[in-house]
Amino acid sequence: MTTLAAPAAKKWMLAAAIIVPAVFLATIPWLKNQPDVVVYLFAGIAATITVLCSLALAVIEDRRMDEWHRTAARFASQWGWLTGGALVAILLALPPVHDAIIGASGALAGVVDPDRTLVLMAFMLGFIAVILIQSLCTMVLSFLWRSRKSRAE
C-alpha cells in the first residue's frame, strides 16, 4: 500500500533539480560571450537533467505515498494549477508586474532598455504555451487512463 521511508535517491534528485538550474543561471553572464552552439548545448543539458530529475522525483514521491497523501496531492494539483494559472492571468494585468518582468528580463539578458511590448508578448505567449501544452497532456493522459481502465480482459 505504501513505503513511507524516503529513499536516498530522492535527495540526489532533489539536489540536482535545484543545483542544475541554479548553476545554469549563474553561468548566464559567461554564456553571453559564448557562441550559440555552446549556449544551446548548456541550456539543453540543463533542461534535460532538470526535467528528468523532476520526473524521477515525482515517481519516487508517488511510490512512497499512501492513498490519503495521493488524494491530497490530487486535490492540491487540480486546484493549485487552476489557481496559479488564474493568478498569473490577473497579475499580468498589473503595471508593477509588467515592470518586474521587463526588469528581470533585461537584467538576465544584459539589455539596458528592452522593448516592453516584445518582452510582455513573449512572456504571455510562453504562459499560453504552458497552459495549452498542459491541457493537451491532460487530455492525452486522461484518454490513456480511461482506455486502459475500461478495456475488456
Next chain:
Amino acid sequence: MKNTIRVLRAERRWSQAELAERVGVSRNSINSIENGRYDPSLSLAYAIADAFETGVEEVFLRGQ
C-alpha cells in the same frame, strides 16, 4: 462514513501511529479515517479490518 476504529483501537490499547504502522499507511490517514473525514479505498478498509482481525463490516458501518 462512520466507523469503530477508535473503539477497536482503545480495546487493544493501540495508538493511531501503531495502527498506521500495522496497516502500512501514515498516521494522518488513520486520523482522517477515524474522524470520518476521509473514506478509505476498499483495499485499505480491508487492511484496517485485517489489522483488527475482524470483518470490514465490524469496522465500517453501512449506510452512515
